[in-house]
Amino acid sequence: MTDQIKINVNGSEISSKPDQLIIEACEDSGIHIPRFCWHKRMDPVGMCRMCLVEVETPRGKALVPSCTTKVSEDLVVDTESDVVKKAQEGVLEFLLINHPLDCPVCDKAGECPLQDQTMAYGPGESRFVEDKRHFEKPIPISEIILLDRERCILCARCTRFSDEISGDPLIEFIQRGNKTQVNTFPDEPFRSYFSGNTVQICPVGALTSSSYRFKARPWDLKKVSSTSNCSSVGDSVELNVSQNKMLRILGEDNEFTNQGWLSDKGRYNFEYLHSDKRIETPILVKNSNKELTINETMELISNQILTSENPNISFIVGHNSTNEEYYALNKFAENLNKVENENKVSTTNFYLSDDYLYNGFFNDDYSLGEIKDLDSADTIILWAQDIKDNLPTLYLRIKQAVRNGKKLLIFGHTNTAIKELSEEYYGENIVTNNFEFNVDLSDIPNLSKYIDGKDVLAIVGKASPLQNVNPIFQLVKHLDQNSNLKILNCFSKGNTLGALQNLDIVKGLNEFVTEFDSSKKNIVFTVGSNPVNNSIYSHKIKEALIDSDFVVSLDLFKNETTELSDIILPTTTFGEKEGTFTNLEMRTLMQNKILPTPGSALNEWEYWLILSNKMNLLESYGTEAELNSMLCKDYIDNGNIPSFDNLNKPSNLDGILNSKTINIEVKNVDSTNLEILFVHRLYGDSSSQINSPSISMLGSERFIEMNSATYFGSYMLNSDVVTLIQENNSIQVNVNINENLPDNLLVIPINRRGFQDLNPEKKVELEVAKSREQLSVT
Amino acid sequence: MSWEKALIDKAKEIIDMYPQKRSALGPLLYLAQEKDGYISNDSIVEISNLIGITEVQVKSVASFYSMYKEEQTGKYLLSVCKSISCEINDSRSVIDSVKNFTGLENYETDTEKVFTFEEVECIGACGGAPAVQVNYETVEGLTPEKSLQMCEWLKEERPEIIVAEELQEKFGGVKSFDWAIKDNTGSSYSVPGFQNIGTAKEKS
Known part of the structure; x- marks a missing residue:
């Protein structure tokens, strides 16, 4: 078989890969064939018939669906003949028979394939004078998705997605003929981690998400490509903003990473950006939450550093900063070590707030994959x-x-x-x-x-x-x-690799706890991290922060950590700052800014810059772009460096692989005979999620998991609500039976509120709960 | 109501006949229908657990085929053919006499839940038209009188299992041919007709 074959489309010759579908081959050569059901990431079904084209067969010309017909050598295709046009008009007329044409109140209007294609290929007027089919409009099929069955054209994109791609087919066609409709089983909502993708691929306004419904018109949206912080895959996204408010996030098809799909957390975890609870001015916590100016705060912090004797300065960093911010932080820490005072030696350390950090495989002994x-x-x-x-x-x-x-x-x-x-x-x-x-x-x-x-x-x-x-x-x-x-x-969180590449030596939270010496002067910066929640070391970190002399938190919200800090500095996040992101395969991707910074918040790097200046440690950067070009000097990859200019070129929207060295120093832990496995579930109680109303309830259930043998055998339980008891703590939880788990193992989601006080190294007792109160996080 | 052990065993026996569990969906839906007179949501949950597909996928198939009933039917489902061959052979008067006796319109069930009446499209018994199905067991060559007798007999005798051969002998007329495998188990059990080709279980 040759690599390329020739086919003839509309009188001109194009080349195509063998075994390609006609619709794909045409698409690759810039010839658009209208379609509703065909999606390049899913198997073809030939449901909608919109992609009919004429091909020459031994028995003359015939109409075939181009989404289910493969190319063959010297195939002659006509996508614009009168017969094709008539077929397209017919298909559209049929599709519109039961379509309500409620475009004026439909969220899809303006970016609706049905609307656009009716305009381009449709008959112009309808001959249908009878009553249209009616369904209740709209019905919720999950907490975040609504379904309007009247608008549905039965393309099966959503049902195929949930079956083929995400593997949780909770929506299907019900009934037959004129009554056919997409629906869920009663009491079995479309609770999928990936349900939002069906809204994005729906070619009409049948599936809508509660967070975007009636919020904006597509033509009013400002759009920019960016990279999601949701996981370290670095999903390519398009941010949609109207009137300085983020309204939705769409997946972008990046061949190397997410291929257009997003998890619901990646898609809907953005409403917190505009929450009333965001911190917008620096706060002096220990002085009855007095609001300060940036200048006053910086003065306070720099004085504290300069006047402390031989301070231990720890930075507990999160995974939402950009590479540039980590780089600026690293420079700031380097400079702190150079502060010259009489007999003064500052020690700086970086701790990444991720319980799963370990040394990984970064040396040259092994080749890294993509x-x-x-x-x-x-x-x-x-x-x-x-x-x-x-x-x-x-x-x-x-x-x-x-x-x-x-x-x-x-x-x-x-x-x-x-x-x-x-x-x-x-x-x-x-x-x-x-x-x-x-x-x-x-x-x-x-x-x-x-x-x-x-x-x-x-x-x-x-x-x-x-x-x-x-x-x-x-x-x-x-x-x-x-x-x-x-x-x-497999480091799963946000820009973890960016932190590892740009901070000098990174340690874990266990190291922070063990190295913490309360006899010394301790200054702790928590940078976009909340280590007092969500970590198995939380209770120890809490003690350490209480014992520290000075704690500064850079954060978006007040949380368990900021309660213990002296000063809270408001910062920016995803969408509000420009920078680069490194994913788990060390592909550097661009994060673009589209929102203004709220209140007097500053980017993290700006704080480091101001602090440096206050302490007379002069820095040579003044913008993100300058930081980026300084950072790029460290990359050895010839020519293809991850600079802003380079990454925003269309040819590099997929990101640039790099191989900057990584320094992690995490000590191995000796596992004891454990019966608890702490896991992170997709939905938890991070401040970003609980401040995003449309998904805040998704992580609210508090439960533990075990298999039925453990449930009936080891614990002899007979109630689905139990109390976990460990020393002075007791927590009431639901029990979910999960037969995937081995015997005698309890699985506890550490990122759900209430579990952070458990000591992972000690046994827990289980008791049948006496009452059924307070199972959800409120 | 969830399924009892005997029914689950019967279901597992059917599932074993197929190389893939999900292929047993059709026959299992008949079991469910035989149990309740329709496909209840409880049965759908039960089937989805047995063959490892989601509830809505079961529902999708169950709601697609009109012979799987979504609403409660009577003990006896009377399906009278109204398609062309039967029509020519005066199915109209058979329909009328059944309607008269039961007092039911199309798709209706009586209050005692004894009869459900429906007019259906071709049931593949044109050679013996007009034809009627009782719980999907076919009787051919009926007359208005015979169909009346049959309804009366059903009402009086209340047989637990309907067997085509018995109905045919008692009330039928001209018969086209032996179109089904003879059994005494009613409609649901004859469905996986594997006698000629064998089952996955026998092959393994």
């Missing part, structure tokens, strides 16, 4: 946090790879649907609850069959905050010896 290697590898090895909850769009890529015949082998425990995708699941028989191997690696059943001499992509990371990582290194070494191995370091 997400797209999922499509070329023979075998995918997964040993990491639960992918569906922590890297939702990577989960979709893995699911797609498995659909295309790649073999997925999973080590450790997982509590979501990814287990169903696996060829081999090495659960409790191979890996203990402490994540240690029960058997010799060479004795793992069928492992050698899938790896020996094969192309293997290993997605590895810590699966539990309290995990001894030696078995991971052991496994990777074994894989490397036996296969052609590539590694994807």
Whole structure:
């Protein structure tokens, strides 16, 4: 088979890949064929018939749907003949028979394929004078999605998405003929991590999201491409803003990362930007929350640093800063070390607020993979946090790879649907609850069959905050010896890799807790992180912050950490600042600014700059772009450096891979005999989520998970509501039975409120709850 | 009401006949219908757990085919053919006599939940027109009188299982051919007719 074949479209010759569909081949050559049901990331169905074209067959010309017909050598296609035009008019006339034509009140109007194509290819007027079909309008099919069945043209994009792509088919066609409608099963709402994608791909206004409904008209929207902070995949997004308010986020099709899909958290977690609760001026917490000017605050902080004797300055950083901000912070810390006073030595340390941080695989011994290697590898090895909850769009890529015949082998425990995708699941028989191997690696059943001499992509990371990582290194070494191995370091949170690349030595929260010495002068900066919540070390960090001499929090909201700080500095986030983002494969992507900064908030780097100046540590930058060009000097990649200019070029919208060195120093933890596995669920109680009304309720349920053997056997429970008791703490929770889990393991979502006071190293007792109060976070 | 063990065992027996669990959906829906007289939402949940697809996928299939009833039917579902061959052979008067006896209009069920009456499109028994199905068991060559007798018999006797051969003998006339595998289990059990080709279980 040759690489390219020739086909004739509308009288001119175009070349196409063999086995391509006519509609794709035409699209690649710039010939647009109208369509509703066909979507390039999903299997064709030929539902809508809008893409009919005329092809020459041995029996003369025939109309065929171009979305289900493949090209062949010397195929002659006509997309504009009179017959095709008549067919298109006919199809549109039929589609519009039952369509309510309520465009004036429809959110889709203005960007509606049905509207646009009726304008371009439609008959102009309808001959239908009878009554249209009526349905109740609209019905909620989940907390965040509404369905208007009258507008639906039955293209099956949403039902195919939920079946093929996200794998949770909770919507389907019900009934037949004229009564056909998309719907859910009664009492089984469309609760999917990916439900928002169906709204984006709906070619009419049938599916709408509650957050965008009636908010704006597409032609009033200001749009910019950016990169989502939701996970370290770095999903490409388009931010839509009207009157300085973010109104929605759409997925952009980036071949290398998210391929157009987003998780609902990535899509709807933006309303917090405009919450009334955002901090807009610096606050002096310990003086009855007095509001200060930036100048006063900076004065206070610099005096505190300058007058403290040999201070220990710790920066607990989050994952929402840009590379430029991490870079500026790093420079600031470097400069602090140079402050010259009599006998004064400052010590600075960076701690990343991520329980799952470990040293990873960044040295030259192993070759690093990319997400797209999922499509070329023979075998995918997964040993990491639960992918569906922590890297939702990577989960979709893995699911797609498995659909295309790649073999997925999973080590450790997982509590979501990814287990169903696996060829081999090495659960409790191979890996203990402490994540240690029960058997010799060479004795793992069928492992050698899938790896020996094969192309293997290993997605590895810590699966539990309290995990001894030696078995991971052991496994990777074994894989490397036996296969052609590539590694994807699975750090799941936002711009983690950006922090690792641009901060000098990064440690974890465990190091912060163990290195904390209350006998010294301690100044702590928390930078966009809330370590007093969401971490297994939370209770220890809380104590440390109380013992610290001076705590400064850079944050958007008041939270558990800011309660303990002396000064809160209002900062900016995603959409309000310009900068670069590095994803888990070390692809640098652009984050663009489209919103004004609220109140007197400043970007993080501006605070570092002002502080440096206050302390007479002169800095040579004054804008994000200047920071970016300073940062780019460190990149060795010839020519293709991740500068703002470069990344905003159309050819680089997909980002630029780089290989800047990384310094992590995280000590291994010895796992004890654990019965609790702390996990991060997609929805939790981060201040951004609880301040985004349309998704705030999604993470409000408080529950633990275990399998039924543990439930009935070890704990002898008979109620779905239990009380967890540990020393002085008791928490009432729901129990969800999950048969994917091994025996004697409790899974606790640490990012849901109420669990942060548990000590992970100690046993918890379970009791049947006496009353059923307070199960949800309010 | 959820399914009892005997019914679940019967379902599992059917599932074992197929290489893939989800392929057993059709016959399982018949089981559900035989149990309640229609496909209840409880049965849908039960089936979805048994064959590992979501409830709405089961509902999608159940609501697509008109022979799966979404609303409660009587103990006896009388489906009288109104298509062309039966029409020519005077199905109209068969329809009228059934309607008269039961007092039901199309798709109606009586208050005692004994009969449901429906006029249906071709049931594939043109050779013995006019034809009627009782709980999907076919009787051919009916006359208005015979159909009346049949309704009376059903009302009096209240047989638990309807068997086509018995009805045919008692009330039928001309018969086209032996079109189904003979059994005594009613309509739902004969559906997976694997006698000739074998089942996944037998092959493994």
